[in-house]
Amino acid sequence: GRLSGVFILKYPPKTTKFTNAVDIPVEFIEKNVKLRGKIHHVTEKGLEVEHIPITIPIVTSIQRKWQSKGLLLVRLAGVELAPSGMVWLQKELKPSQMVWFQLLGREDLALECRVLVNKGRFLSVCLNEEILRQGLGRTARIEGLHHDSRLYWKLHKRLLRAELKALKKNKGIWQEESFSERVRDCISNNKWGDLDWSWKRIQKIYKKKHLVLCITGLGQSLL
Template sequence: MPERGGGGSERAALALARLSEWADAHLGLLRGLIAGAAVAGVLLLARSLRVTTKFTSPLDIPVEFIEKNVKLRGKLHHITEKGLEVEHVPISIPFISTIQRKCGKLGNKRHEETCTEGQSERLLLIRLAGVELAPGGTAWLQRELLPKQPLWFQLLGRDSSALECLVLVHKGGFLSMCLNEELLRQGLARAARIEGLPHHSHLYWKLHKRLLRAELKAVKKNKGIWKDQNYSERVQERISSNKFLQRLKQFVSWVRSSTER
């Protein structure tokens, strides 16, 4: 019995030694297989998350991105009365981008050129959420924003033609400017309903309060559209035009009338 046990141990040791020798001899192959598996895993993850996908239409963007209010990077092309026309710039992961380019070259060149041309011409139309532009608002944007201006846009809602977003522009260092708020602070817009967000949500009221505070600063400083009105008139106008306050008044009136009955 001891001899059999010893023989088994020797065979196991011999097998392990041979495996080690094979691994040493094929170390480069093993490293390549491990690296290949890692790259494939990262590619699959990036593809599933769609972080490297370039979106050319509002409907291309996954529903999850809208629901989670994801921020995307873009490059400004045009400023129109309808909104900002922006080219989406996806996240670039160096070695993944290189692999994707190499894989693209292996495909049909003519098809690739057609797709590239089609994508380059298609831009995302972005509306500034919660903001109703005054006549001078578009002109201010055209003066303040540079050609090909890089920016970030936070997704709040969408329809088939446009996205409702908060738009952020880098101002140097760690500073950034929210265009939605800045237009209100300059008196070049009015705070409006934020389309795309549920009105009972915490995010809706958080953003709405931010926008109202920005507008109030312009009201107090007599800026922009608030320049030609005195303070009491401006406050009264804001109260009378606020739909939430109107509904609240209607509710109070209904409660009073129900009580009197």
């Protein structure tokens, strides 16, 4: 005989428009799904983004009639933004600019994300890293990811490398501090002891021997 029945979707499809952070399934966050969105505002709390789901021509016009309106609050995961960083974002991100945001965690009504902006046809820039590369913020713990996970360390090392570039070039917030003060500030801000950071991981990030010795000595004095 023929099989007939109704398909039940376990999770909402990617054509679903999310207008509230709490509506995004836990599975989407656990799998670090990337969503597309349109920038509306840059605020002290984060980026206000309109989720733009994948569109299917047949259903798009129907969806527009019943989809509710609302913006998602997206924060740059792993970044403590300086005031100058927010000013930079307001200049760089134009209203209605499209971005991709990778879900890493959710706290209250805010989404902790890795945010990507297209720069040309084949190039995209990670805003989290670019802020640190310009010296417009400091690295911080990536909320939502367990610090023992591979993804946590992969992303955190990229952020630290970006911060180190600004530190070495005296850019942004690092301009007026001495080298040793900058390294000490970087270490204490990350609370590496609290995160059970192994010194072997530090050495992989900071390849130059004199810098590794400096960091190790300062870090041990802080622990």
